[in-house]
Amino acid sequence: MSTETHFNSESNLEKVLKSGQFAFTGELGPPRGTDVEEVKEKAKFLKGNVDAVNITDNQTAVVRMSSWAASLILIQEGLEPNYQMVCRDRNRLAMQADILGGSALGIRNMLCLSGDHQQFGDHPDAMGVFDIDSTQLIAMVKQMRDEGLFLNGNEIHQPPKMFIGAAANPFADPFEWRVHRLAKKIEAGADFIQTQCIYNMPKFREFVRLANEEGLTEKVYILAGVTPMKSVGMARYMKTKVPGMDVPDEIINRLKGVEKDKVAQEGINIACEQIEEFKEMKGVHGVHMMAIEWEHMVPEIAEQAKVLPRPVFS
Amino acid sequence: MRLTYPTNIKILRVPCTGKVDVMYMLRCFQEGADGVYCVGCLEGNCHYNEGNLQCRERVNHIHDLLEEIGIEGDRVRMYNLSSGEGPTFAKFAQEMTEHILSLGPNPLKAKPRKVAAPA
Amino acid sequence: MIVAQRKPFAEIKEMLQGYNKVLNVGCGTCVSVCLTGGEKEVAVLNTELEMARRLDDDPIDIQGHTIERQCDREYLAELDSIIEEGKFDALMSMACGVGIQFLAERYPLIPTFPAVDTSGLAVNQTVGWYEERCRSCSQCVLGFTGGICPITMCAKRLLNGPCGGTNKGSCEISNDQPCAWFRIWERLSGQGRLDSIKKINTTRGWKDQAPRNLMQPGYKKPEKMVK
Structure with a gap:
């Protein structure tokens, strides 16, 4: 892995991946208010069951507690955050300021995203900033970290330490282009990739095959995105309403095929079968578990997916 | 056929309802007409392909303009018939007249034009 | 070309509240082509305003005049005599954001109001359908x-x-x-x-964050602007 020669960010996730172990990350959406207890409550279910927790940044363009603030609460609770940053809400000044602040206070992972368009959110008339895009954000964090330079080329006194993440959606079209876009993000400086929720396994296998062929999986750690379906309604919603999501009918039929009170368990079963396959898949280095508003199920899912116990580094 | 239809209707002939302009209709109301309706050929039978369809769009547009101004939008309507349908023409005239009678006079009629107050 | 969309009638009416003698100035170039602010649109809006204000028992004397281009002093000049004789207490412009500003600048003592929202640089896909491209x-x-x-x-x-x-x-x-x-x-x-x-397209500087001026080589600003 070329990433092994990279700067050591002191991130736990980085250590897990570099040690060659199968990573397991979780996700937590900050509250729509100031309730610290809500963050702590969700974090309780994730502690010890995941290597790092993605803290979403105004997810779906809905205002929430800022992702760095929620990340700090997680650090206090003894978990490792993966600080998400979207290009929608900040310009390059604010981004760099938040990167410095986050690093100063102990944030060691970042996921660089474009962000859902503000039109989907609770402030649809907001000005979308999009000063730089996600690829450029990755390059900026890398330059800050590795060269100790701000985007304008000025020197940073004590540069930030960050393990740099990026997203990939193998299912959005044009499919042929997705591997090239992944390559661009790697070239920009991504250390790890978390993918969009995977339901269409044949398509994902093809994506990973192409990434292997291009040698990309040697340059970056890929964490496969998994979201267990809670209900048939959720599966249908994901299929028809979420842009860039690919839910095959077999998934829906399989959920429909079980008794109503067993649908959620069937969703978890599907997820665990996927995880079993990812563990064996060349080019996949871990799983990103996005149990949306289902954090309390993570211990059970981790148990069933046989990813416990999580590695501990002294 | 010697059909009768209400005498309070003033007919303005145009070569095609596609010729009916937004300003023609608006001006009618400005001058005090209680209602305006356009009678075009049957949809799909326009000699100019879509003159009558364009007229319908404009009638809808005038409907909205009237509402903005503060006059019932339903004072403007669109009807379609073929040239051989005299009785239908008389029926539409009757129907429109009754409809406008139920709405009452154009509210602008009670407000004669006068010179604007000096600034 | 520049495209614009007419403002909602209620907003226009609200802006002109308290003004009783108004000249609505149309523009014969871009906004005419996109059917927003040419001679005909001036007539429609003026008729609407006249009717609405009469219904409110607050009549307005609204006149219309459409010039070739509001972004050009040469054409604006023809308004001088009309505006002088008319003694208007407000002007309204159906030109784009550029045209109205030139109009307002020429008659700085008369309040000037926009009747349209300028929406961008667009192509004419078919009559009535304009798609932003730049x-x-x-x-x-x-x-x-x-x-x-x-x-x-x-x-x-x-x-x-x-x-x-x-x-x-x-x-x-x-x-x-x-x-x-x-x-x-x-x-x-x-x-x-x-x-x-x-290849990665690196971050760019946004060059539109401050007012832009274009001065062609070989030209210079006149020492004194002539109206």
Whole structure:
């Protein structure tokens, strides 16, 4: 892995991946208010069951507690955050300021995203900033970290330490282009990739095959995105309403095929079968578990997916 | 056929309802007409392909303009018939007249034009 | 050309509240072509306003005059005598944001109000349908994007697209909005030029963050502006 020669960010996730172990990350959406207890409550279910927790940044363009603030609460609770940053809400000044602040206070992972368009959110008339895009954000964090330079080329006194993440959606079209876009993000400086929720396994296998062929999986750690379906309604919603999501009918039929009170368990079963396959898949280095508003199920899912116990580094 | 239809209707002939302009209709109301309706050929039978369809769009547009101004939008309507349908023409005239009678006079009629107050 | 959309009638009416003698000035160039602010649109709006104000027992004397171009002093000059004789207490402009400002500048003592919202630089797809194509960003990228502008057409102004929200060739914001980067990819594929977007497009400086002036070489500002 070329990433092994990279700067050591002191991130736990980085250590897990570099040690060659199968990573397991979780996700937590900050509250729509100031309730610290809500963050702590969700974090309780994730502690010890995941290597790092993605803290979403105004997810779906809905205002929430800022992702760095929620990340700090997680650090206090003894978990490792993966600080998400979207290009929608900040310009390059604010981004760099938040990167410095986050690093100063102990944030060691970042996921660089474009962000859902503000039109989907609770402030649809907001000005979308999009000063730089996600690829450029990755390059900026890398330059800050590795060269100790701000985007304008000025020197940073004590540069930030960050393990740099990026997203990939193998299912959005044009499919042929997705591997090239992944390559661009790697070239920009991504250390790890978390993918969009995977339901269409044949398509994902093809994506990973192409990434292997291009040698990309040697340059970056890929964490496969998994979201267990809670209900048939959720599966249908994901299929028809979420842009860039690919839910095959077999998934829906399989959920429909079980008794109503067993649908959620069937969703978890599907997820665990996927995880079993990812563990064996060349080019996949871990799983990103996005149990949306289902954090309390993570211990059970981790148990069933046989990813416990999580590695501990002294 | 010697059909009768209400005498309070003033007919303005145009070569095609596609010729009916937004300003023609608006001006009618400005001058005090209680209602305006356009009678075009049957949809799909326009000699100019879509003159009558364009007229319908404009009638809808005038409907909205009237509402903005503060006059019932339903004072403007669109009807379609073929040239051989005299009785239908008389029926539409009757129907429109009754409809406008139920709405009452154009509210602008009670407000004669006068010179604007000096600034 | 520049396209604009007429403001909602209620907003226009509200702006003109308290003004009783108004000249509505149309523009015979871009906004005429896009059916927003030419001679006919001036007539429609004036008729609406006259009727509405009469209904409110607050009559307005509103006149209309459409000139060739409001962004050109030469054409604005023909308004001088009309405005002097008319003793208007307000002007309204149906020109784009550029034209109205030149009008307001010429008659600085008369309040001037916009009747349209300028929405951008667009092509005429068919009569009545205008599609924005340029954001006048001062830094054209069309050379490497196959002639399709991501600054205008991509809702996130991405320079390294398409994002994960591409939906069967449409943008995530709407099925009716084509994805700019999907189109760019498609066109460059057809031209065998995908290498053009395989390399990372680095951060750009936004050149439209302060007022821009253009001074052509060989020209200079006159010492004194003549009206």
